[in-house]
Amino acid sequence: MEKLKENVKIDLAPIDLSGHENIEIFGAREHNLKNIDTVIPRNKLVVITGISGSGKSSLAFDTIYAEGQRRYMESFSAYARSFIGDMERPDVDKINGLSPVISIEQKTTSKNPRSTVGTLTEIYDFLRLFYARAGEAYSYNTGKKMIRQSEDQVIDHLIENFEGKKLILLAPVVKGRKGHYRELFVQIRKMGFTKVRIDGVVLDMEPKMQVDRYKTHDIEIVVDRIIAKKEDRYRIAQSVKTAMTHGKGVIMVRDEEGTVHHFSKYLMDPESGLSYDEPAPNSFSFNSPYGACPSCNGLGKVEEISREAVIPDDKLSISRGGIAPLGDYRDIWIFKKIEAILKRYKVSLSTPIKNIPEEVMHTLLYGDDVAVAVSSKKYPGTEWNTKFEGIISFLEKQKDEGTEKTRKWIEDFMSVKTCPECNGARLKKESLHFKIAEKNISELAQMDIDTLWDWFENLEERLTDKQKIIATEVLKEIRKRIGFLLDVGLNYLMLDRPLRTLSGGEAQRIRLATQIGTQLVGVLYIMDEPSIGLHQRDNVKLIKALQDLRDIGNTIIVVEHDKDMMLASDYIIDIGPGAGRHGGNVVAAGEPDSFLSQGSTTADYLKGFKKIEVPKERREGNGEKLVLKGAKGNNLKNVTLKLDLGKMICITGVSGSGKSTLIHETLFPILNQYFFRSRKTPMEYDSFEGIKNIDKVIEVDQSPIGRTPRSNPATYTGVFSDIRSLFTELPEAKIRGYKPGRFSFNVKGGRCETCEGAGMKLIEMDFLPNVHVPCETCKGKRYNRETLEVRYKGKSISDVLDMTVEQAVEFFEHMPKILRKIQTLNDVGLGYISLGQHATTLSGGEAQRVKLATELSKKDTGKTLYILDEPTTGLHFQDIQHLLDVLNRLVDKGNTVLVIEHNMDVVKVADHVIDLGPEGGDKGGMIIAEGTPEKVAKSTKGYTAKFLRDELAIS
Template sequence: MSKYLEVIGANTHNLKNVSVKIPKNKMTVITGVSGSGKSSLAFNTIYNVGQQKYLESLSSYARMFIGGLDEEAEVSEINGLSPTISIDQKTTNRNPRSTVGTITEIYDYYKVLFLNIGERKCIKCGTIVKKDSISDIIDYISSFDDGQKFIIRAPIKKDFSNFDTLKKEVLDLGFIRFSIGNDIYTVNDDLKIEKFENISIVIDRLIKKDFSDDDSHDTKRLKDSINLAYKVGAGQLEILFIGESSHCEDSVKKFSNIFVCSNCGHIPAELTISSFSFNSHQGACEDCHGLGVKKVFLEERVTNPDLTLLEGAIIAPGFGGDYFFEFLKEISKKNKIELNKKYHLLTKREKDLIMYGTGSKVYKVSFKSETGVKKEFSSKFEGILNTLTRRYFDGGADKGIYDDYVVDMDCPTCLGYRLNKESLSVYLNSKNIGELSDLSVKKSLEFFKGIKLSKSQEKISKKALKNIIERLEFLAGVGLDYMTISRKAGTISGGESQRIRLATQLGTKLEGIIYVLDEPSIGLHPRDNDMLIENLKKLRDIGNTLIIVEHDEDIMRESDHIIDIGPGAGIHGGNIIAEGSMTEIINNPNSVTGPYLSGKRDIFIKRGERKNYLKQRKQGKEIKIIGAKEHNLKNIDVSIPLENFVVVTGVSGSGKSSLVNDILANYLANELNRAKRGTGQFKEILGLENLDKTVIIDQSPIGRTPRSNPATYTGVFTAIREIFSMTEEAQIRGYGPGRFSFNTKDGRCEACEGDGLKKIEMHFLPTVYVECEVCEGKRYNPETLKVKYKGKTISDVLDMTIEESLDFFKSHPKVIKILKVLDDVGLGYLKLGQSSTTLSGGESQRVKLSTELSKRSTTKTFYILDEPTTGLHFQDVEKLLKILHSLVDKGNTVLVIEHNMDVILNADHLIDIGPDGGDKGGNLVYEGDIKGIQDCKESFTGQAIKKYLLK
């Protein structure tokens, strides 16, 4: 077996005939600046070829059912290749039905446990409902005192009008004794009772003996009597104690071998494994269909409190026409609602009538339209919220128009647990499956390690429990102990998603695999990095090869081999400039990474230089969040000094995103930018009078279709189209800027609708994207391409990198202004027309940042960024910090959530949330400067800073 994975002549993307030997069964880190070619080597070459070899090993029939590769690697040869598995940053699917539990298969084991050893309760009265076996009943009887007399009887679910019909029934069943209530009679008794109810047949009269010997006469008799009672009682029997008993307060103990409530008689539905699946009609809540949430229209979202009803206080779509306003006048007249009073000044009665309607009352409305035509109609008024709900769920209208007015709220029927009442009536150590899924990984581990089970339950659940605990420990081991099992896939970040898949791979214990990972440290606090590194080593030590695209210094230091690609991005990269051990990289003068690892080059821009935050606070120039208690936040008060570079830190799950994204960002967007976002829980936020606007820059894609690209998103394409429309050829042909858009029919190629590519489904071969044969991949029709600027068509321009286009458009300040900022944030290697679907989260975030930076310079803007260093090399971080500091220098405020030590050390003001994740987090651990946090014993960030500065 080869000791190396050997890549020969790789030319994928910007790689320049790269050849490299990667040691097998070792941990190799590929690093370099953004766009240097790291992913091109790791994912687009090594992983792609590995997948292609796997597909080629399958039959053509099997390949029909397996998705292929989007592109083939350009490489001469790869030797020593083993099966490849990619663990990248692509977030898990956005299906609202997917959760952490379903992705990791932990929930599948939960279902097995609850079906086989769960304790079921009646949904009507809460009584425990279970099937009682013969051995269960014998165990119960064996607990009696010796000599205890008892009767085994079978209840009959009939009422008899007279003694003769009762007597006949008893004799027909082959018995002579029966009971009415707890009184025993025979068929020979002459009973004078008006109504015969609560009748039971006496099966046997017994005395408690030793029933431990299955072959004894007494045990056989007892078993036969129990079997007969179940048969006569249609699955139910009762034990009636004779004389005093310490075992049952009511002198009667009920048993059943069918699922029926012994207290109220409710017969629950038979449960199967599907009954615990919210993706099955058997288990899903009937109200929310297994989603756990319902779409709800809220009064505060559909109204403008500062307008009167006649001025248009109802801002939701569909309430602005003549019919509505005339209808509103009639309703207000009959119900004494003031139309000329601002909405927030209306009484609760008035608001309730407007929102929820006036019942069955019918209103007759008559009015003249603007053209003088008389209009008449009669109608009930169901209320604004009810009308919106009906329209939304009728499906007749485009639901997208209601996005700003509707929110997801926990389903009131299942309380967000997604399952129906019967499925949620099964308990394991006092928790149903919904409650158990809502626990964090850490709490779940505590639950299962401390679970109390009977011997039979232990035997049944042994394998499932082992698998659950193993999977939970793997999740905790990659820094996800704060995450709940019920957390929706759509809320999981790229870094979290990757670590979930890493934990799943650890659980498989496969050997001989080449794992290709993309920055597994993303989103991790330095404290949690050690756990991640240990788990990566575990994966290596069982006989696997790890190829990790990474910028994290700790992971580099712990790796066996480092490959440095560069020296620059795009056309300036694509070469292996250094490789070897950590020491060899540090000592290699060609390495871009080495100087940062050795400490010869330091990202030290403005550490502690800006000392005005105390002054700002004294002048009241701060944003103060009071009473933040979203998710795990513990009702905390946080102050953010304005005109400073503020960094929010804390371990994963501590509450940073809850504070910054859910509360602050959404509130500022609503108040300053007139957005309609749902905000997290807080008491109040003060200091908005010091701000003009907020800019929130996250890592979501810049567009949902392949047609979105950096040129269209930043707006530079508009200016470029104007330049083309001003050329002599365009003027002669009468072409305006719209002609050069690939989104309009005039100028684009209609064969591919402006995409330049056609997708060919090959069934048993990989899906192939081929150039459109009509436009040859140029997106436009021949007439449009006849227009050239400086010898280049509009298609040629879109194929230029940002760096190339800077020189090409150097005489156009409007274009240069935008392109220069894109280049400054380290995106010079991107093509102007590069599809948004190919951009990473970090690249998308920097495109958004550059768009904001290219706008007219302002002050009093509050910038919010969530981990902006994602995917950035040391050199790129340095560039980013210069830009962020320049924003602050202009009088703006920049707040970032970040784990990167170089960013933290450049902060003017730190806000540390924690101290830990989940329920042990949510507190304000520290706020202040860098020096102070190092003395805070409770802060894991402070400890990490101390450790970092000692290197």
């Protein structure tokens, strides 16, 4: 045995668990990939690029990430896998050297209103801990600092401050509650106490004693009557202890003058007697009943029936539909009731609402205690003699108790307002009165990250000695995480900003900052365009953050089109050469220097051999304007926005400078209310001029065109209705008597009933996001066998949905009505997507271009304002050129295109540029330069001018 031990050697040297210097991919065929082999160096920053639809995401997410996720699932026990099923293997021969994979995509932003920047980054969790352990409590009644007192401190206080005086020691048992308390008085008598103090009056205990059950009462047990003397310390101590026990840590002392003094071993205001529970981290959580504001349940907002929505036009009378939920007059009970009430005040149903006295309208909307007899022609001889509930009161009740259909109807009359109880702070008032360095936790959550960083700098100098000891470790974690947010250019965000209000790029960079904070090593990170929504100034910070993540020992794969990111990377893979079936090959790969010499389309743009040309002349516009004065929403500083119509206008500025607030939250809601009677209220502004100079407004944003597989480009653009009509006219369909509904996958008849026309079935995963798998009956074709037998040019309706836009343009070339809509999809660079592609698989940029194509296919009037939010998302240099051609076509017809954009290729070709800044958050919100790109480039303010000078080659 000893010899055996001598021969065993233990090597403690580090082991390379991967065994590979590269990630090797062989035979990748997922989607449009053409059986490609490629190598990705490990522990490097690798960019996968190529034109839209070339296969970048297929390689990065659908092949590498999907295989990494599948292998992770295989590591689960057989028991766990029985719950979640087996994941399908991506279509690839082999992948070597694959590390554990983490995907950071744009689509995974939480829609939960409770998810905020603070909760996702964990900064708010550390703040909760900080306040629970180091926060100082203040009374919300008097503003005085609250104190704790032990039994010994209370005894010393009584002897020192009331020496020789008569005192009554009271133990509070009921505070501000209704009830008769018969059983409580019986219990007090059994404990041997002979007196109680009820609502400030000391009374002798009596058998069957009780109080008025409908009134609010304060009840204290009279524990002892003492004279505060040093020699009676033992008796005083025993009485204080007894009072503390029955008062659950609280004691009241009444002196000779009748003044009551409060003492507590917990937090208490000595002046008013107000006490708080001991603070815990969940006392500061708006997701916990211990911390959330009871009025809004921690949301900071409340929904209420809006009087403005119930009475949209007070010039109308009630009989003419002035009260929107009731509509026009009918011979029904409610109108008879209202008529009877109005008669009391000598007004009628035909009186314009604005002429009805306010007290009468208040009665109609919120109810009346006076019963009114009502009869109806419908039910002769029948009378109702009831109190009137009030229309808004009734709607409020139905909102909580009505059917789903009723609740949906009531939503039309609802508006969201800041919670009046907590003023949007989300927490109950006790939690908001714990302070550190004169700030409560909500005030910190409402600071932007820059301001928050400054507040935490040298915080120790403003803390007490006790707080310093508690804060050391917590502050280290908070500062580290705030630093990561600064590193990825999110200095303008606030911790209480809901995640659902963030753009895809912002949410992705927050998750990136969170990942940097985890300090994992040996991980493969895959990211989808993290530079979206980021000004060129902040690109440097993002690239540095990715490089830092790489330097601690991780591999970073970024699907990206940004020039700076490519040139700063360690390795570039270009997929192409075209989109869809024309792509799917590796056309160039290597380190940046080597890549530039390989002559791909991307390399030509990077070297400047190809570029988006600056127009020789800028449009002068049509001489008319839209003028928005005094915009003050969020961080806007009383901005006046002037838009010259008939131009392509670009709104730019660093992230958080106020672009979205100005355009999406102020300008668009104003126009949308005017043209389409939208209920969304614009943010604060003074006045608006020139609205008659346009005839409609169209906002083309990046929200999905649908959230289920049933939505697709064909249904969204409306071309599918025309295609179904075409199939209905075919001889085979006429013989069988098929109507257009037969070719719809949303109604019974022609669809596959197993998947109900979705083509996919939803598999609910217990531990992971839900997964859609092809239907086993129709194999994803959506229709039943009989429907698929009807063919046009040899193609079934399912075959048409499977066609790419490019193929459909050729297939329907002799059908002008269908061709017009499909051609516009092709024109905006979406030739590679299929007509029936599930909406859930489209990127934000693709969804935006589907919307743009839909608007383009409509007949325009030449007086339309189009608003686009970062339309270059997901676009290669070559795609941007196609997009600009489309936008220029719109402007050339007389329309106005307003683009929010950071991409310098778009900014430099605009007719007019408006630059906001100079910084993000509170330091932004001003127009710092405007005019032609050449004029803005000469500005000395902000950051856009510098990058624009480089792009226009202006010295």
